[in-house]
Amino acid sequence: MKRCIKIIFSILLIVFNLKSYGQFKSVSIGIDGLTCSMCSNNVEKLLRQLKFIDNVAMNLNEHTAQITFIPNEKIEIYKIAQKVIDAGYSLRFLKARYYFNNQDASANSTFQVLNDSYTFINCNKTSLTGEHEIQFLGKKYLSKKEFQKWSSLIPSDKSKRNTTSYYITC
C-alpha cells in the first residue's frame, strides 16, 4: 500500500512539475556594456551552456536577445542573469512571457513554481489569466539607474538553498 501511494505521489509530482516547467514561454533580455559582435557571441555561447535553453537569438545592434526553452526542463531565471554577469556584462532588463491561470497579481501576492517563489510588486492588474509579460526586478535584472527606482520596493534577497525568490512586475 505504501509503495502504491509513493508511486501515485511521484506521478502527481511529475505531472505537476511538467505543467510548471511549461509556463515560461520565452525570455527577452537587454544587455548593457556590449558594443561588438565578438562580445555578443561570448554572451550567447555562455547562455547556450544552460541546459534549459533551447535557442538564443541575439540582436547584434540593439544588444538584446530572445531566449526560448527546452520543454520540460526547469527554468532558472537567475542563471540567465548570472551567465550575462559571467560573460562580463550586465542586464538592462529581463522580461518573460508567462502563462497564468487566474493568478492574483495584487501587491505582494506570491505564487510558487516548484521551489521558487515569485512576488508581484506594483502590478497594474489585480489578476492575470493567459500569457502575459512579466519583468524581473532586482540588482541582477536591471540597470543601476533602473534598479534605484525600484530598490525601495524590493525586499532584500531571501533566497535560501535550493529556493529562489523573484520579484516581478507586469
Next chain:
Amino acid sequence: MLKIACPLFLFIFISSLVKGQELFPSTEPASTIPKGVVGIRLMYETYKELPSQRAKYWDGIRILYGVTGKITLMAGASASNHHFKKFPSDIGVYFANHHSTFFKPTPLAFEGFNLNIRYRVLSFDGEKKHLRIALFGEGSKSFIPHDGAEPNLFSESSGIAGGIIITQLYKKIAGSITVKQIYPFAYRDRPRGIYFQSGNCQNYTISLGYRIYPTKYESYNHININLYLEVNNVHYEKADMKINGANYDFAFLEMLNPYVYNSLQDGKYSEIRPAIQFIFKSNNRLDLGLAQPLYKRSYTLYYPMYFIHFQKYFFKKKKK
C-alpha cells in the same frame, strides 16, 4: 583653406562611419574574458637588426582563462633568436659586438614564462557603452641573459609588475590608458659570478580603437575590421652589472658602440603602434601592426618592428 578643409571633411566623414572597439593588440582592456572560457593567443614579432642585417624574431604563446567574470588569468611562454643561453665568456667583446655578425645568437632560445592576473574592480555599464577599471599583476621567470636597461617581462627579464587599466567605450570612441610599474629581478650566473640588473620601469600606454567595418552588424559571420593606434611611453632606470662582486663599467662602450652604451643607460621614449585587426566569425582575431618611434627610441629592438597576433576563444559545451 582647401588644404585644411579636405582632411577635416575626410576626418568627419570617416568618424561618422566608425564605432569604438577595445580589443587592443598591444595592451589588454579593463574588460575581462568570460568565466570558464579558455583563449589562446599566438604572437610573432620581427624586425631587422641593422648592424648585422639579421632578421630577429620573437614567438609568444599566451593561454587566457576566465576564472570569474571579473578575473582573467593569462599564462605565457616565449622563444626568440634575440639572445644567448648564457653570456659569452668575454663580456666586453660581447657588449661591443652583439648586434653585429661577429656574434650569432641561439637560433631559437626558450626565454621563459609569464603569468598575468587582471581583476576588473569597477564597471559602469550602459546601453552600447561602458567605463571599466581593472588592476593587474604580472610575474615572469626568464632563463636567458637580457642585456639592456629596459626590462621586458614577456619574457626577457624575470620580475614583477603591477598597474591599472582604465577603458572607456562610448559608441564611436574606445580609449584605454594602461599604467604599469615593472620591477625586474637580476639575472645571475653564479658559477661565473655574473650579476646583471635591468632598471625599474614605468609604462604609460594610451590606446584608441575604431571599428570601420561593418558599420552595422547583421550576423556573426560578418568580418570585422578594426583600426588601432597605441602610444607606448616608457621610462626606465640604468642597468647595473657586477662580475665577482665588482661593478662592471660600461664607459668604454660610449665611443666604441654608442647604441649599446645607450641601451644600458637610463632612458625614456615614446613609440606608436598602429594596427589593423580582422575578426572572423566573431571569434578568430588576427592583428597586424608595427611599432615606430615617436620620441627617442627603445634600444631593445630596431624599428620598424612588425607584429602578428592570432587569438581564439574556446567555450564549454552544454552539459547533457
